[in-house]
Amino acid sequence: MNSGVLYAVLAYTAWGFLPVFFKQLSNVNAFEVVMHRMVWSLVFLLCVLLVLRRWAWLREVGRQPRVLVAFAVSALLLSVNWSVYVWAIQNAHVLDASLGYFILPLVNVAFGFAFLKERPRLGQWLAVALAAAGVLWLTLQAGRLPWVALLLAISFGIYGLLRKLAKLGALEGLTLETLMLSPMALGLLAWWAWHGQGALVQGDAVTIGWLLLAGPLTAIPLLLFGAGARRIPLATLGILQYISPSLQLLLGVWLYGEAFEPARAIGFYLIWIALALYSVDSWRGGRKS
DSSP: OHHHHHHHHHHHHHHHHHHHHHHTTTTTHHHHHHHHHHHHHHHHHHHHHHHTTTHHHHHHHHHOOOHHHHHHHHHHHHHHHHHHHHHHHTTOHHHHHHHHHHHHHHHHHHHHHHHSSOOOOOHHHHHHHHHHHHHHHHHHHHHHHOHHHHHHHHHHHHHHHHHHOSSSSSHHHHHHHHHHHHHHHHHHHHHHHHHOOHHHHHHHHHHHHHHHHHHHHHHHHHHHHHHHHHHOOHHHHHTTTTHHHHHHHHHHIISSOOOOOOHHHHHHHHHHHHHHHHHHHHHHHHHOO
């Protein structure tokens, strides 16, 4: 349990500061940044496997079609989450991204109830209802659904659920996901380079350096998250998750000057009250246990 908590805290802290990294790549198309994340993450993971000499799992996975299908789905969800997140950071939607990860713990409650036969207590259901009211308020206030936040929360909520049920470890699972995504990414990067487009051809040395750094900065937090998700309950994972959006919110308001109007703040306040209620209820339930 203690090691799982430590892994999760490190993962969420790293994710909280990711906007600073992606702001350095604002001159590169968000979709291209995601393609680089896939490729350089795979390169980094293969190097780790080479050092550890852990290859036997590849042979075993090849004989399990269901595992391959499950990881193909999780890889797709990961690519969706990455694409929406990078686009949001590059287009001054850091607050919307943070909102998505504030909602995520309550999405985890719903998924735990629906798929893991977990039975949320009354306080947890009240928290979910308050969060839903906050999302509804933001929708009415903006005249549209907060689609960035909802896509991030739902895609990563399902991804976390699949990784919790996965039969592979954190390192092996993430390697398999990036291995499935990389052929597409490599093909697109090669196509752009062939036509004289993309950062590899048009970018300077600093930009290419930032793109190469996307590998370890993407893989390490996901490895930590995968390791933590397998060691602690989904509810505990949800509580620790507040670290990331809190850091992102502070960055969005104080560092990048995004507007946080009073009308919009009401929706955030409802979600924060929901998270506080959920945390207190989970803490009391843990003490009773």
